[in-house]
Structure formats: structure tokens, C-alpha cells
Amino acid sequence: MSDTKRTEAFSDGVLAIAITLLVLDLSVPSRNDLHGSLARALAREWPAYGSYVTSFLIIGIIWVNHHAVFELIGRIDRIALFLNLLLLMTVVTIPYTTHLLATYLTAGSGARTAAVVYSAVMLAMSCSFAGLYAYIAHRPELLAEGVDPVAVRASIVRFSAVGTALYLATVVVAIFSAPLCLLAHFAIALYYCFSQIRSGPSAADARQNRQEP
Amino acid sequence: MSDTKRTEAFSDGVLAIAITLLVLDLSVPSRNDLHGSLARALAREWPAYGSYVTSFLIIGIIWVNHHAVFELIGRIDRIALFLNLLLLMTVVTIPYTTHLLATYLTAGSGARTAAVVYSAVMLAMSCSFAGLYAYIAHRPELLAEGVDPVAVRASIVRFSAVGTALYLATVVVAIFSAPLCLLAHFAIALYYCFSQIRSGPSAADARQNRQEP
Amino acid sequence: MSDTKRTEAFSDGVLAIAITLLVLDLSVPSRNDLHGSLARALAREWPAYGSYVTSFLIIGIIWVNHHAVFELIGRIDRIALFLNLLLLMTVVTIPYTTHLLATYLTAGSGARTAAVVYSAVMLAMSCSFAGLYAYIAHRPELLAEGVDPVAVRASIVRFSAVGTALYLATVVVAIFSAPLCLLAHFAIALYYCFSQIRSGPSAADARQNRQEP
Amino acid sequence: MSDTKRTEAFSDGVLAIAITLLVLDLSVPSRNDLHGSLARALAREWPAYGSYVTSFLIIGIIWVNHHAVFELIGRIDRIALFLNLLLLMTVVTIPYTTHLLATYLTAGSGARTAAVVYSAVMLAMSCSFAGLYAYIAHRPELLAEGVDPVAVRASIVRFSAVGTALYLATVVVAIFSAPLCLLAHFAIALYYCFSQIRSGPSAADARQNRQEP
Numbered sequence: 134m135s136d137t138k139r140t141e142a143f144s145d146g147v148l149a150i151a152i153t154l155l156v157l158d159l160s161v162p163s164r165n166d167l168h169g170s171l172a173r174a175l176a177r178e179w180p181a182y183g184s185y186v187t188s189f190l191i192i193g194i195i196w197v198n199h200h201a202v203f204e205l206i207g208r209i210d211r212i213a214l215f216l217n218l219l220l221l222m223t224v225v226t227i228p229y230t231t232h233l234l235a236t237y238l239t240a241g242s243g244a245r246t247a248a249v250v251y252s253a254v255m256l257a258m259s260c261s262f263a264g265l266y267a268y269i270a271h272r273p274e275l276l277a278e279g280v281d282p283v284a285v286r287a288s289i290v291r292f293s294a295v296g297t298a299l300y301l302a303t304v305v306v307a308i309f310s311a312p313l314c315l316l317a318h319f320a321i322a323l324y325y326c327f328s329q330i331r332s333g334p335s336a337a338d339a340r341q342n343r344q345e346p
Numbered sequence: 347m348s349d350t351k352r353t354e355a356f357s358d359g360v361l362a363i364a365i366t367l368l369v370l371d372l373s374v375p376s377r378n379d380l381h382g383s384l385a386r387a388l389a390r391e392w393p394a395y396g397s398y399v400t401s402f403l404i405i406g407i408i409w410v411n412h413h414a415v416f417e418l419i420g421r422i423d424r425i426a427l428f429l430n431l432l433l434l435m436t437v438v439t440i441p442y443t444t445h446l447l448a449t450y451l452t453a454g455s456g457a458r459t460a461a462v463v464y465s466a467v468m469l470a471m472s473c474s475f476a477g478l479y480a481y482i483a484h485r486p487e488l489l490a491e492g493v494d495p496v497a498v499r500a501s502i503v504r505f506s507a508v509g510t511a512l513y514l515a516t517v518v519v520a521i522f523s524a525p526l527c528l529l530a531h532f533a534i535a536l537y538y539c540f541s542q543i544r545s546g547p548s549a550a551d552a553r554q555n556r557q558e559p
Numbered sequence: 560m561s562d563t564k565r566t567e568a569f570s571d572g573v574l575a576i577a578i579t580l581l582v583l584d585l586s587v588p589s590r591n592d593l594h595g596s597l598a599r600a601l602a603r604e605w606p607a608y609g610s611y612v613t614s615f616l617i618i619g620i621i622w623v624n625h626h627a628v629f630e631l632i633g634r635i636d637r638i639a640l641f642l643n644l645l646l647l648m649t650v651v652t653i654p655y656t657t658h659l660l661a662t663y664l665t666a667g668s669g670a671r672t673a674a675v676v677y678s679a680v681m682l683a684m685s686c687s688f689a690g691l692y693a694y695i696a697h698r699p700e701l702l703a704e705g706v707d708p709v710a711v712r713a714s715i716v717r718f719s720a721v722g723t724a725l726y727l728a729t730v731v732v733a734i735f736s737a738p739l740c741l742l743a744h745f746a747i748a749l750y751y752c753f754s755q756i757r758s759g760p761s762a763a764d765a766r767q768n769r770q771e772p
Numbered sequence: 773m774s775d776t777k778r779t780e781a782f783s784d785g786v787l788a789i790a791i792t793l794l795v796l797d798l799s800v801p802s803r804n805d806l807h808g809s810l811a812r813a814l815a816r817e818w819p820a821y822g823s824y825v826t827s828f829l830i831i832g833i834i835w836v837n838h839h840a841v842f843e844l845i846g847r848i849d850r851i852a853l854f855l856n857l858l859l860l861m862t863v864v865t866i867p868y869t870t871h872l873l874a875t876y877l878t879a880g881s882g883a884r885t886a887a888v889v890y891s892a893v894m895l896a897m898s899c900s901f902a903g904l905y906a907y908i909a910h911r912p913e914l915l916a917e918g919v920d921p922v923a924v925r926a927s928i929v930r931f932s933a934v935g936t937a938l939y940l941a942t943v944v945v946a947i948f949s950a951p952l953c954l955l956a957h958f959a960i961a962l963y964y965c966f967s968q969i970r971s972g973p974s975a976a977d978a979r980q981n982r983q984e985p
Contacts, residue, residue: 139784139839145352146788149359152438153367154792159442161449164456171456175463186435193431200352215965218832222825225791229798236800243803243810250814326428358565362572365651366580372655374662377669384669388676399648406644413565539641571778575785578864579793585868587875590882597882601889612861619857626778752854 140217141203147221148199151228152192155185158232180238183315184251188231190322191255195224195262198292202266205285207277216265223258230254238311248307248314255318256300263293296325353430354416360434361412364441365405368398371445393451396528397464401444403535404468408437408475411505415479418498420490429478436471443467451524461520461527468531469513476506509538566643567629573647574625577654578618581611584658606664609741610677614657616748621650621684624718628692631711633703642691649684656680664737674733674740681744682726689719722751779856780842786860787838790867791831794824797871819877822954823890827870829961830894834863834901837931841905844924846916855904862897869893877950887946887953894957895939902932935964 159181162174199220206213230251237247269275270289273282299321307314372394375387412433419426443464450460482488483502486495512534520527585607588600625646632639656677663673695701696715699708725747733740798820801813838859845852869890876886908914909928912921938960946953 136839142355142781143784143788143835145356146359146785147792149356150363150789150792151795152434153360153363154795156364156367156438156442157370157796159439161442161446164449164453167456171450171453171459175459185439189435189438190431193434196356197427200349211965214836218829221791221832222828225795225828226798226824229795229800233800236803237810240803240810243806246810246814326424355568358569359572362569363576365647366573366576369577369580369651369655370583372652374655374659377662377666380669384663384666384672388672398652402648402651403644406647409569410640413562539637568781571782572785575782576789578860579786579789582790582793582864582868583796585865587868587872590875590879593882597876597879597885601885611865615861615864616857619860622782623853626775752850 135208136214137203137206137209140209140214141200144199144203144217144221145196148192148196148224151225152189152196154228155188155192155231158185158228158235180315181235183319184231184235184238187315187319187322188227190326191318192224192227194322194325195258198262202262202269205276205280206269207280208275210272210275213265213268213275216261216268220258220261220265223254223261226254227258234311234315238315244311245308248311249304252300252303252307252314252318256297256304259293259296259300263289263297266293348421349427350416350419350422353422353427354413357412357416357430357434358409361405361409361437364438365402365409367441368401368405368444371441371448372398393525393528394448396532397444397448397451400528400532400535401440403539404531405437405440407535407538408471411475415475415482418489418493419482420493421488423485423488426478426481426488429474429481433471433474433478436467436474439467440471447524447528451528457524458520458522461524462517465513465516465520465527465531469510469517472506472509472513476502476510479506561634562640563629563632563635566635566640567626570625570629570643570647571622574618574622574650577651578615578622580654581614581618581657584654584661585611606741607661609745610657610661610664613741613745613748614653616752617681617744618650618653620748620751621688624688628688628695631702631706632695633706634701636698636701639691639694639701642687642694646684646687646691649680649687652680653684660737660741664741670737671733671735674737675730678726678729678733678740678744682723682730685719685722685726689715689723692719774847775853776842776845776848779848779853780839783838783842783856783860784835787831787835787863790864791828791835793867794827794831794870797867797874798824819951819954820874822958823870823874823877826954826958826961827866829965830957831863831866833961833964834897837901841901841908844915844919845908846919847914849911849914852904852907852914855900855907859897859900859904862893862900865893866897873950873954877954883950884947887950888943891939891942891946891953891957895936895943898932898935898939902928902936905932 159178162171162178167174209217230247234247234251237243240247267289270282270285276282276285303314303317303321306317372391375384375391380387422430443460447460447464450456453460480502483495483498489495489498516527516530516534519530585604588597588604593600635643656673660673660677663669666673693715696708696711702708702711729740729743729747732743798817801810801817806813848856869886873886873890876882879886906928909921909924915921915924942953942956942960945956
């Protein structure tokens, strides 16, 4: 297995574990502390469910995009390896910030702090991703055979700057309202699922160039 | 690695982690709160053991069926990717609903609520699975070479509608009795293990068609 | 990927997760409840360390043996798949029984119960393994090309009955003394690491037959 | 899949899970026990963040180095398998020692004990790694084709003794100051990320020899 394939497999493993660990953020109401019906207690857990679904979609999208980037890579060097490790570190933090947001979403004062932290980690993830992508894009020797370096470079804005701008916006939203911030993250996730990704991101274009040079 | 193979590997990872995280639902009785013998305390944990074994079998069967479906797929598109992500989201939720059912199975009022939630997540899983299967079945261009589209389409009822109907029935059972509902899930799991799967689901037929066209 | 390879990959994933989840059995002493020095509090945790190391070795050995068996398999059927799932279920339970043993090893009355449960799960694991091996051994059509069915069948006793007998003995030891039982498990693990496995189990013999027919 | 590839895949799985489980060391402040603002409560968690980032980098580096060593290996025997299992056991312990260090870093008396334990496990990891490397280096029959046994043996000091010496030094630092010890670990991790690894470790040299014999 080449270094690239092995890095991709390791990253896939970390992403698969991080996305699955999100379930640990859903806590079963304690049987002894249950006041009223279980149905009502579960209904009160809506911030946990909303955060869970949102973070699940986000990590799922990171996986899809991570894969798209590695399709372009033919060779990996130490810097790229380190940038990828940084990206993974931010993704692995998501189950924690998801738990934080779920716990404080309906708290008075802490809600905005939690939302800012949640958004900041997403922003850091987006920046790491952009950094990895920009680094690769500027080193044609790392690209896979047949991948057009010009197309890859041209796609930096579309592929990474948009995400960074969106997540920066969520940090601002978080300062005003935590629930609105969660909604914004959910909307961004849906947007990525249906719109940008489907209409063909630049990565896919570059891949196509490779397949039909 | 093709998109299909990588999606399958990622899904396998998530399924393997979800099935293993079930062990976290088994809690060791606190040494300080132990009234009476440990053997008796462990015996009182039977709802946890029953839920654990049942959910383990169910996720195991999902893995087998997921594999059978991906045997039919030659190419994956964004919608299928998203439907697969939805399916994984429901499966990842199972350790949580298992814990919920185990905690409340012997509670007076909460038991039925917990059983309804457990069954509802299984129903959602079954629907996602049916959705993914139906989507693939109606797009011959996504099928692997030699797979007979007519056989695949003909098998939708057998392969996905039956499961959905069975899990819908467990929701109804849950309204009457939580322990009976767990028993029903266990029975369905055994049925899938021995009967339907062994006698050759349509997916296997279609695969056979592919191998001997 | 063939069914056999994919089953092996899934099993590897489950084994890797189960072995890693053992770390969750090591608990950090609460800072508020700390009476005396941290060093002393950690020293009191020796049952947890001992159980951790022992279970880690055991799951590691299961992985090695599981691999050896799958080397012999060329094709897998539903029964073998189900027997393999049973084996995985017992392995996934090990982090729980390890935690149970660690918690109660120094308790007065609960210690033997915990040791019996720990040993019983190991016995169940050993029986599942023996069942899987015996099933494969008696179906020459499932063996890989060049594997000698007679050699495989002849090795059932060496490869599976010995383990089952050893773990049955630990159940008996558990009734008398929990620490002695843990020591017995540790000794068995070391024995498997150095003696039986190194001197060439029958599975390796059969593999050799395959490579040099 | 050969034994070597499968051992590498299993090790990758364990490393990926261990690195991801680090997130469980980050605990969300309890909403009921929150005195003052959430921001302040989170700021007080800096030992957890520092330990998390440091351990994440360390496990990431272990992964890179583990990969470099397995590049050199063509065949694996039982002793190497067992040494690798020992190495994995120390790595799997890291999420626990990370949690321990994070909990006690700002405690009066326990801090140094926690730092010694953290450093001792890193030292044990480094020794296992050195042991595995030295074992392989002295058995030319285990090396991959084209790998120069002399170059591999010559690199033992650079590749494993340096790390062992560095981690031994952290044990000494731990006796004086826990925060300084964490800083030392972070500095070592950065050093490995940027300096030693980039300037080409001996393993890479030996690999080059293999590719251009």
C-alpha cells in the first residue's frame, strides 16, 4: 500500500470512529432522577438529537470531501501528512464540542459560549482542510497523474474558501443565538449534501480531467 | 480504490464500531451500592444482556445485508451516498436506544416509551435501507456488470418491504409490552439469521446471475 | 473483495476496537475523593492493570488465531458467518467482564462471582471458536485451495479443544480464588503467546501443505 | 493479504481508535455544578486541551514511524508479532495516562505522580518500539526485498535510541514539574513532526536503498 493509500485508510478509520462516537453524546435519562414521563424527558433532549444529526452530517461530508481531495493526490510528503493530522485532530474534537453544545444549548448564559466553541472548531476544521488543499494545489509534483494543476489551483476558492467563510459566519451567529447557530450548521450541512457537492465541486472536475486527459 | 469500495469500507468501519460500542451499555454494578450478592445484582441486569444480544445480532445482520446490496452496486452517486449516510446514522443510534431499552425495560411507565423509541429507530433503519435499495434498483446504470436489473427490482419487496413491515409491527407490540417487544426483535433477528438469509435473498440470486450470465 | 476477505476485515475491525476499548476500564481516581497520595491510589488499582494486560493479550491471541483459521478458508457460508458473529459477540463482551473482574477482584464476596463470569465468557469465546473451526474442518468445500482437509480435521483437538479445556479449568479455579483465576488467565495467555503458537499449530501446518502441495 | 499487511492493518486500526478515544478525555463541565461563566470553566480545562493535543501528535507520530518500520518488513514472525502487540498495548494506554495527567496537572501533590506515569508509559512505548525495530534489524530474513540490512542496523540508534533517551529525560522532568513535563512532551512531538522525520530518518534511507538498489 502506498503512503497515500495508507494515509487515506488511517484517516477513514479516524473519521469512521469519530462519527460513531457521536452516539456517546446521547445520554439516557437516569431512572432515579426521572420526574414526569420518560417521553417528556426524552423530548427535553432535543438539543442532543439536533446536535447529533448535524454533527453526523458534517463529519459525513468531511469524509466525502476528504476522499475527493485524496483522489487528486498521487504522492504525499511530511508537510501534507502533518496538515492531514491537524485536520483529523479538529474532526476528532467534534464529538466533544457536540456534547458541549447539546448540554448548554438551552442554558441561559453558557449557550452562546458553547455555540462559539462549536463553530470555532468547525472553522478550525475548515481552515485545516483549506490549508491541506492549498498546499497540495501548489505542488504539482504531489498530484496524481493526469490531474490538471491549473484546475486544482483554480478550485481552491470554491472548494475551501467558501466553507471557511460559511463557518466564520456561524461564529458570528453564535454570538447572537445558540439555537440559530445550530440551525445554521444544519443548513450548511444540507447545502453541502445537496447543492455544492452534487453540482460537481472542482475536485470532481479535476478528476474528470484526469480520466479524460 | 473506487468510490463504491471506499464507501463500503467506511460503512464497514462504522458498523464494526457501532456493534462494538454496544458493550458500553453493559454496566458493572457499583461496589458501594451493592445490596446483596453480586450474582443477584448481575442477574437483575438481564434486560441489558437481552438488549445487548438482540442489538448485536441486528447490527450483524445489517452488515450482512449491507454487503449483499453493495455486491450489486458498480457505481455510486451522491444521492446513494447520502442515503447510505442516513442508514449509517440510524445504525449508529442503536447503541443509544439499546441502552435506553435496557434501562427502562423493567420500569413501570417508561418501559413502553423506551420500547417504542427502540423499535422506531429500527424502523427508520429499515426504511433507510429500503430507500437505498429501491434507489439503486431503479437505476440500472449504478448496478454492477452482469447484475440483472429486473431481478433486483423484483426483489425490493422481499428484501426491504418485509423488514419494514416487521419493524412496524414491533412498534405496535411496543405499545402493549416492552419485554414482548424485545422478544419480537430477538425473534426477527433469529429469523433473518436462519430463514430468509439462508434460503437465498434476491440479492444473492442477482449476484448469481452476474456470475453465470 | 470476496465474502471471506470482507468477513475477515470486519472481524479485524471488531477485534481492534474491542482490544482498544479495554483502556476505558482503567479509571482515573477522582481528584475530590483522593485520600492520601495519588501514587497510593494508583497502586490500589492493580486489579485493573492486571485485568487490562491479561485481556489485552487474550484478544491479541484471538486475533492471531482468527487470522490463522481464515487462512484456511476459501469460501464462507451463512452458518460460518453466524458462528463467526457469535465468536465476535463473546469477544466484544470481554471489555465488560474485564471491568467487572477489575472492580470486584479485591471485594470479599463478589470476587469469585466476577471471576466465574470472566472465565465463563472466555469459555464461551473458546467454544464459539471451536465451533467455527470444527464446522469449517468438516466442510472441505469451504477450505482454501491446497489446504489438506485431513490435516485440518486432525488439528481440531490441538487447535480448539485444548483452549476450551483450559478455560473450563479457569472456571473451576474461579470458584476458589479470583486472583488465582486472573493469574491462570495470564499464564494461559503467555503459554499461547510463546509455546503453542510458536511451535506451529496445526493451522500453520495445513497452510504449509497448501503452499507446498 | 500477507501476515505483514494484515498486522499493519490491525495496528493501524488500533492506532486510529486510540487516537480518536482521546476525545473522551475532554469532559463537558456539568451544568449544575457551573460556578461562574462557561467560558471560565472551559478555560480552567486547559490541562485537558494541552494533554489532548500533545497525545494526539504523539500517537500520530507513532503511526508515521510504525508505518516506516513496516515498510522495511517483508515477513513477520511470532516474536515480532508479540513485540508489536506490546507496542500497541502501550499506545492503547495513552488515552488513560492522558486523562490522568489532565486531571492532576494542576493538583498539588498528585501532579508529579501523574506526569511520571504519563512519561513512563511513553518510555515503555518507546522501548517497545526500539525492541521491535532492533529485533527486525538483526534478522535480515524478515526484511523486505532490496532493503539494506546494514543501513537498517546502523539506524537503530537514530531511529529508536534517541526517542528512548528523550522519553527517559521526560521522566526526570516529571519529578520536578508536571506542566514542564507536558511542555517537554509537546516539544518532542513537534521536533519529531518537523525536524527528525523531515530530514529523513534512517528508515526512509533504507527504503530508498530498496527502491534504487
